[in-house]
Amino acid sequence: xxxxxxxxxxxxxxxxxxxxxxxxxxxxxxxxxxxxxxxxxxxxxxxxxxxxxxxxxxxxxxxxxxxxxxxxxxxxxxxxxxxxxxxxxxxxxxxxxxxxxxxxxxxxxxxxxxxxxxxxxxxxxxxxxxxxxxxxxxxxxxxxxxxxxxxxxxxxxxxxxxxxxxxxxxxxxxxxxxxxxxxxxxxxxxxxxxxxxxxxxxxxxxxxxxxxxxxxxxxxxxxxxxxxxxxxxxxxxxxx
Numbered sequence: 279x280x281x282x283x284x285x286x287x288x289x290x291x292x293x294x295x296x297x298x299x300x301x302x303x304x305x306x307x308x309x310x311x312x313x314x315x316x317x318x319x320x321x322x323x324x325x326x327x328x329x330x331x332x333x334x335x336x337x338x339x340x341x342x343x344x345x346x347x348x349x350x351x352x353x354x355x356x357x358x359x360x361x362x363x364x365x366x367x368x369x370x371x372x373x374x375x376x377x378x379x380x381x382x383x384x385x386x387x388x389x390x391x392x393x394x395x396x397x398x399x400x401x402x403x404x405x406x407x408x409x410x411x412x413x414x415x416x417x418x419x420x421x422x423x424x425x426x427x428x429x430x431x432x433x434x435x436x437x438x439x440x441x442x443x444x445x446x447x448x449x450x451x452x453x454x455x456x457x458x459x460x461x462x463x464x465x466x467x468x469x470x471x472x473x474x475x476x477x478x479x480x481x482x483x484x485x486x487x488x489x490x491x492x493x494x495x496x497x498x499x500x501x502x503x504x505x506x507x508x509x510x511x512x513x514x515x516x517x518x
Contacts, residue, residue, distance in 0.1 A: 281323045282323075284318055284320050285318035288302070291336055291337060292373070292376075302331060307331055307332050308330070308331055309330045311328055312328075324339075342375050342377060342395055343392070343394045343399075343503060343509055344377070344394070344503055345492070345501060345503075346379075347501070348388055348390070349499045354382040354384075356379075364393070368393075377393045378395070378400070379393055380403055380487075381403070389482075389484035389485060389492055390485060390491070401516075403487065404463060406462060408516065409461040409462065410487065410515065411486070411487075411488060412484060412487050413459050413484070414482055415457055417454060418454060419477065419478045421453035421477075423449075430447040430471055430475070431444050431446065434474060436470055436471070440470075442462070442464065442467060445458060458471075490504075
């Protein structure tokens with residue numbers, strides 16, 4: 279990583295504004311490799327140096343990657359004037375980082391949601407050319423049949439003319455539940471495909487996106503940073 283200004287690096291963590299960082303440096307509360315920082319415009323390479331504020335190491339990684347177990351009732355958006363969004367689950371410093379959800383889950387849909395500020399990685403996961411698999415668990419009104427499996431497996435054209443790529447449908451239990459794998463992310467696609475077969479969705483949960491699988495140890499509404507191996511797998515998937 280190239281050298282960057284101290285005020286830019288620390289402001290990028292989301293914990294302080296540029297003005298606050300300048301005050302911290304002037305007050306002697308910022309150090310680089312144990313030496314007191316002199317000026318806001320001084321530079322360092324966070325990959326090679328340890329940057330601390332009041333003796334606590336500052337995480338100056340260029341991007342943040344969070345796995346969220348999205349609960350029902352929240353919008354997959356960065357902000358909304360009248361309703362709560364998934365970002366409301368995060369502490370203020372992370373909200374200030376400019377994180378956004380990679381793809382959207384409906385308000386009433388639960389499960390895996392990746393939050394990041396890494397635009398190229400997000401683009402790679404969502405690009406129609408990549409066909410990144412997205413796996414869902416669904417409970418439907420009715421019982422799924424072999425004809426439903428065949429119809430989704432061949433690809434479908436919905437009533438409004440939308441053409442959907444072939445999807446893998448695996449009926450579970452008595453047939454009222456299923457595992458559905460999509461290779462694209464069109465608007466309300468899982469619900470619309472199943473509804474087109476006369477099996478409206480009663481409950482929907484995303485289990486995985488590409489190689490990233492929902493950590494079932496995460497309770498609804500909980501989140502954690504991605505593990506290094508998870509991030510490596512995503513980068514390999516997207517080439518980002």
